Amino acid sequence: MTQLTAQEVLAKIQAGQSLKQAELSAINLENAQLDKGDFSESYLKRAILNKASCQAANFSGATLIFSQLNGANLKECQLINAVLTHAELSEVRLEAAIAKGAKFYGATLICANGTQAVLDEADFRESDGTRSQFIKADCNSTAFNRATFNGANFSGASLVRAQWAEASLVATSFTSANLEQAVFDSATLTNANFSNANVLNVDLRQANLTEAIFVSAQLDWSNLSETKLANAEFQTASLFNTILRGADFRLAVFRGADLREANFEDAQLEGVRLEGCKVRKAIFTGATGLSEGQKFWLDENQALNVA
Numbered sequence: 188m189t190q191l192t193a194q195e196v197l198a199k200i201q202a203g204q205s206l207k208q209a210e211l212s213a214i215n216l217e218n219a220q221l222d223k224g225d226f227s228e229s230y231l232k233r234a235i236l237n238k239a240s241c242q243a244a245n246f247s248g249a250t251l252i253f254s255q256l257n258g259a260n261l262k263e264c265q266l267i268n269a270v271l272t273h274a275e276l277s278e279v280r281l282e283a284a285i286a287k288g289a290k291f292y293g294a295t296l297i298c299a300n301g302t303q304a305v306l307d308e309a310d311f312r313e314s315d316g317t318r319s320q321f322i323k324a325d326c327n328s329t330a331f332n333r334a335t336f337n338g339a340n341f342s343g344a345s346l347v348r349a350q351w352a353e354a355s356l357v358a359t360s361f362t363s364a365n366l367e368q369a370v371f372d373s374a375t376l377t378n379a380n381f382s383n384a385n386v387l388n389v390d391l392r393q394a395n396l397t398e399a400i401f402v403s404a405q406l407d408w409s410n411l412s413e414t415k416l417a418n419a420e421f422q423t424a425s426l427f428n429t430i431l432r433g434a435d436f437r438l439a440v441f442r443g444a445d446l447r448e449a450n451f452e453d454a455q456l457e458g459v460r461l462e463g464c465k466v467r468k469a470i471f472t473g474a475t476g477l478s479e480g481q482k483f484w485l486d487e488n489q490a491l492n493v494a
Contacts, residue, residue: 193219200224227265437476456481466490 190210191199197219199206205225215235222240228248238258247267255275266286273293281301289309296316307327316336323343330350337357344364351371358378366381370390377395382402389409396411398418407427417437425445431454438458446461448468457476466485471477472492477485485493 190214196221461485 190212191206191214193214193216196206196209196211196214196216200221206229207225207227209226209229211226211234212230212232213234214231216239217235217237219236219239221244222242224241224244226249227245229246230250231254232250232252234251234254236254236256236259239256240260241264242260243263244261245265246269247265249269251269251271251274253273254271256279257275257277258279259276260280261284262280262282264281264284266284266289268288269286270290271294272290274291275295276291276299277295277297279296279299281299281304284301284304286309287305287307289306291309291311291314294311294314296314296319299316299319301319301321301324304321304324306321306329307325309326309329311334312330312332314331314334316334316339318338319336320340321344322340324341325345326341326349327345327347328349329346331354332350332352333354334351335355336359337355338359339356340360341364342360342362344361346361346364346366346369349366349369351369351374354371354374356374356376356379359376360380361384362380363383365385366389367385367387368389371394372390372392374394376399377397378399379396380400381404382400384404386401386404386406386409389406391409391411391414393413394411395415396419397415399416399420401419401421401424403422404424406429407425408429409426410430411434412430413433415435416439417435419436419439421439421441421444423443424441426449427445428448430450432450432452433454435455436459437455440460441464442460443463445465446469447465450470451474452470453473455476456474459476461481461484467489469485469490470492471485471490471494477493482493
């Protein structure tokens, strides 16, 4: 297939002609006006699209490996099954983009804005989305394993069954997000904020959640075994039947939380605050650090195996 020039591409866009399956590798379209262009299934490996305006363009099935899209406007774009492996997308605009199944493996998305984007089943493994925004985005069954999203904002996002194993999520916000059945095993989540989030049946085993905030979060049936939760906040949260075996809760605050049937076996509980908690049938076998007053109160309120 003949390689098109930048001038030919711009002429076709202006004339409303499709560039479907076009050969555009290494093309330089920096700052170009490409709104509503049809680039579906086109080949754009190492293409330069920095600060290009591609609003409502169609890149579905396109190959954009190692491409540069820093500062580009991809608002309302179609990126279904697009391949953006190792692409540069810092400060890119992805608001309301449709990128289901897109591959962002190893991509750079620093300060990207994906507010209300549809990213279900996308692949963000080993990508860098530091300080990015995915507010109210759909990221169901999306893979973020070993990715870095420190300081990112997923407030109100749908992240059902999302995979975050070994990800770095320092000070990331998940407020009011739906994280049901998500997996965060061995992730770093220090200072992360899960206030009012749905964290039902989530795997947080061996994660670092030091100083994390779970105010009014729903953590029922989740697994937090061997997690680091020192100084974490759980005020008015629900941890019904949650597994907390071997977790470090030193100085954690549980005021008003629902801890019924939670399993605190072998947990570290020095300095925890339990005022107003529901603790019926919560298990404290081998737990350490409780004061004598707390032990008496737990026993009086039908907690189990308080030694």
